[in-house]
Amino acid sequence: MNKTADPEGVSLSRHFCFQFGEVSSSVIIQEALPRPEELRRFLETGNSAFGALLVCDKNTLPLARSMGGELPMAVLEPGEENKRWEAVEKILLSARRQGLGRDGFFIGVGGGAVCDLAAFAASVYMRGTGLILCPTSLLGMVDASLGGKTGFDLGGIKNLAGTFYPAALVFIAAEALHSLPGREWKSGMAELIKTALLERDPSFFSMLQEPFETPSQDGGKILALIEKAVRVKGSIVEADPRETGGGRILLNLGHTFGHALESALGLGTVSHGQAVAWGLARSCELGQKLGITPPERGREIQATLKAWNYETSLSYPLTLFSGKTEPEGRGFWRAFKEALFNDKKKETSVLRFVVPAAEGAQAVTKNALADSYIGDLCSGGSFSPGGG
Amino acid sequence: MNKTADPEGVSLSRHFCFQFGEVSSSVIIQEALPRPEELRRFLETGNSAFGALLVCDKNTLPLARSMGGELPMAVLEPGEENKRWEAVEKILLSARRQGLGRDGFFIGVGGGAVCDLAAFAASVYMRGTGLILCPTSLLGMVDASLGGKTGFDLGGIKNLAGTFYPAALVFIAAEALHSLPGREWKSGMAELIKTALLERDPSFFSMLQEPFETPSQDGGKILALIEKAVRVKGSIVEADPRETGGGRILLNLGHTFGHALESALGLGTVSHGQAVAWGLARSCELGQKLGITPPERGREIQATLKAWNYETSLSYPLTLFSGKTEPEGRGFWRAFKEALFNDKKKETSVLRFVVPAAEGAQAVTKNALADSYIGDLCSGGSFSPGGG
Numbered sequence: 001m002n003k004t005a006d007p008e009g010v011s012l013s014r015h016f017c018f019q020f021g022e023v024s025s026s027v028i029i030q031e032a033l034p035r036p037e038e039l040r041r042f043l044e045t046g047n048s049a050f051g052a053l054l055v056c057d058k059n060t061l062p063l064a065r066s067m068g069g070e071l072p073m074a075v076l077e078p079g080e081e082n083k084r085w086e087a088v089e090k091i092l093l094s095a096r097r098q099g100l101g102r103d104g105f106f107i108g109v110g111g112g113a114v115c116d117l118a119a120f121a122a123s124v125y126m127r128g129t130g131l132i133l134c135p136t137s138l139l140g141m142v143d144a145s146l147g148g149k150t151g152f153d154l155g156g157i158k159n160l161a162g163t164f165y166p167a168a169l170v171f172i173a174a175e176a177l178h179s180l181p182g183r184e185w186k187s188g189m190a191e192l193i194k195t196a197l198l199e200r201d202p203s204f205f206s207m208l209q210e211p212f213e214t215p216s217q218d219g220g221k222i223l224a225l226i227e228k229a230v231r232v233k234g235s236i237v238e239a240d241p242r243e244t245g246g247g248r249i250l251l252n253l254g255h256t257f258g259h260a261l262e263s264a265l266g267l268g269t270v271s272h273g274q275a276v277a278w279g280l281a282r283s284c285e286l287g288q289k290l291g292i293t294p295p296e297r298g299r300e301i302q303a304t305l306k307a308w309n310y311e312t313s314l315s316y317p318l319t320l321f322s323g324k325t326e327p328e329g330r331g332f333w334r335a336f337k338e339a340l341f342n343d344k345k346k347e348t349s350v351l352r353f354v355v356p357a358a359e360g361a362q363a364v365t366k367n368a369l370a371d372s373y374i375g376d377l378c379s380g381g382s383f384s385p386g387g388g
Numbered sequence: 389m390n391k392t393a394d395p396e397g398v399s400l401s402r403h404f405c406f407q408f409g410e411v412s413s414s415v416i417i418q419e420a421l422p423r424p425e426e427l428r429r430f431l432e433t434g435n436s437a438f439g440a441l442l443v444c445d446k447n448t449l450p451l452a453r454s455m456g457g458e459l460p461m462a463v464l465e466p467g468e469e470n471k472r473w474e475a476v477e478k479i480l481l482s483a484r485r486q487g488l489g490r491d492g493f494f495i496g497v498g499g500g501a502v503c504d505l506a507a508f509a510a511s512v513y514m515r516g517t518g519l520i521l522c523p524t525s526l527l528g529m530v531d532a533s534l535g536g537k538t539g540f541d542l543g544g545i546k547n548l549a550g551t552f553y554p555a556a557l558v559f560i561a562a563e564a565l566h567s568l569p570g571r572e573w574k575s576g577m578a579e580l581i582k583t584a585l586l587e588r589d590p591s592f593f594s595m596l597q598e599p600f601e602t603p604s605q606d607g608g609k610i611l612a613l614i615e616k617a618v619r620v621k622g623s624i625v626e627a628d629p630r631e632t633g634g635g636r637i638l639l640n641l642g643h644t645f646g647h648a649l650e651s652a653l654g655l656g657t658v659s660h661g662q663a664v665a666w667g668l669a670r671s672c673e674l675g676q677k678l679g680i681t682p683p684e685r686g687r688e689i690q691a692t693l694k695a696w697n698y699e700t701s702l703s704y705p706l707t708l709f710s711g712k713t714e715p716e717g718r719g720f721w722r723a724f725k726e727a728l729f730n731d732k733k734k735e736t737s738v739l740r741f742v743v744p745a746a747e748g749a750q751a752v753t754k755n756a757l758a759d760s761y762i763g764d765l766c767s768g769g770s771f772s773p774g775g776g
Contacts, residue, residue, distance in 0.1 A: 021410070092543070092548060092549055123551065124549045125549065127537065127630075127631075128551070149515065150515075154477065154484075155480070159515075160484060161480055161512045163515055163551065242515075342487065
């Protein structure tokens, strides 16, 4: 790890290097956004005018322009609901129009969706080109940009199509968060809480138990949290880069329930962070039922999620149908259950859940107790107009 | 290598195992098609009813049914022109409808297009599922199914999107060739000739100099040729699995010109084999101009291609515009030149050609002599209605 003072003394730059299977992936964490010259240093082709394509969405276009200078661009529609093949196709055809070669780079500048799409496109363009990610959302910084998972949604299923393709470089600049809307902060904070729960050392989680103001003026605090998240995630992925050894499944904490919620409501209805927070609350309940999550820890987690203003009540999804007819509520739980059993993390016949343990988290195979919890969840959360 | 006598004494079964980067890939070559029980032996999931999806096209449906028994199927439209995203999406959504998990298998049964599509879909479904390929065309057996290249066409560019994803098992059964139409034989024979030209030992090429009847009743001869091609291709790919070290580029012999021909004419206008044969003839001319291809070898290759009834004359593409107007012919050479410089094999600024050498083949970087050859090619082959 290198640690260098910024010439103006304003921020530190930290450099991590992970080895994900055959690929090494560098992460640079600093306050300031990279300038075009900095970015160009990483474009090893001598021909940067055509050697790179910036990928951003309409919201991150100004940031992409400030980092990328005159590099050509593919500008996507913003939003999780546009994480679809059409966006991938747009990136690939833009690269082709620019004459980008296999030794060129795709540079994703944006939130989780832009990073996932740019990375997927890089993994298939001419069977694999260079990839740099500059996440601009907290979600992208603490999760989506690191560890090589790429993908897009298909047939209403999140990331049904995807690849493992770690970025050669992830450039995390806290400055990008200054203009982040509140909803986006909220989306990333749930992922940060999840990552903190995977760490056996309780100091990471304890930094999150008291909410602090976001967007935060305290660049130091958020940088420290991002750095902790990058370390935790990076070391989990290093041990199991392609999710074959079992360790990586821990990163799904809160996501099996969360993804099913997103699928059943229709992708984009709630933010990914809200879905993960709701899923974390469910994993605490399941973990307590299984005797793995100590009740005190379950309460702490639920309290932290509420303190960050997440909706954690079991019946929260039903409040979204408020004023509509009862069959929609019943239909929701049917769709939820179906999505849960089709969750892309499942192997053909084995569904696994991750639940908080006394320290860190633990993966458990679906068993009779889990079935009973899911049965209660899908019937107990009965329809009540107006929510509750 | 194992060599076992068939119980009925009809055919031999040969088993090769290659190591392509992190992945090991087995190839079984035999006369008889695998029976459903044989295929099931390779499906390591205990739950084969939902553990595999057959991928075929309307032409290979009967073969797929005879191999796969009651396994679920995705049936594609036949033809190179359907090697598009829509076909990939159909496969992915079929797998999803069948509840296929990440530990399941896609089993591609068909020619080059079906194998490329099934393999691409397997590489991205839930970020990678199992893959078995049963090529039913000569092209698939000697080229497309081995070595991990997957892909589909986009924006009129062959394989603009693709991955490296070797099949766990390639099952080559000469019996599948018995019903192959003449055009398909012709498509594969060019690839076989190309592979023979890469081998320093001249005995492989000499087996192809005298055309034999196809579809051949002589299962032994074609099996021997396929086996030679599998050995040559397998060892080249083992040395350079992701086309990064330089060795794998040799497999592009005839393809840089051939792909540009296919692109400029519109994908599907001529067979891939015809395009490769025309491209081989051009590489001989270029190789002679560069002093790498001995004139005698160039003549032998051109004669062999003609003996197999391939169109090799420089102006052959123009005959396809016969009776149409001159601007179409001029437009062809413009499109050809553009496609040549955008060939997906090129790095950003370096275009390389492969030409036959005294023994084997050799890659050369585009230089002034090559430019002059291409200049002559694109102006010399001027428009003459009725063909030239």
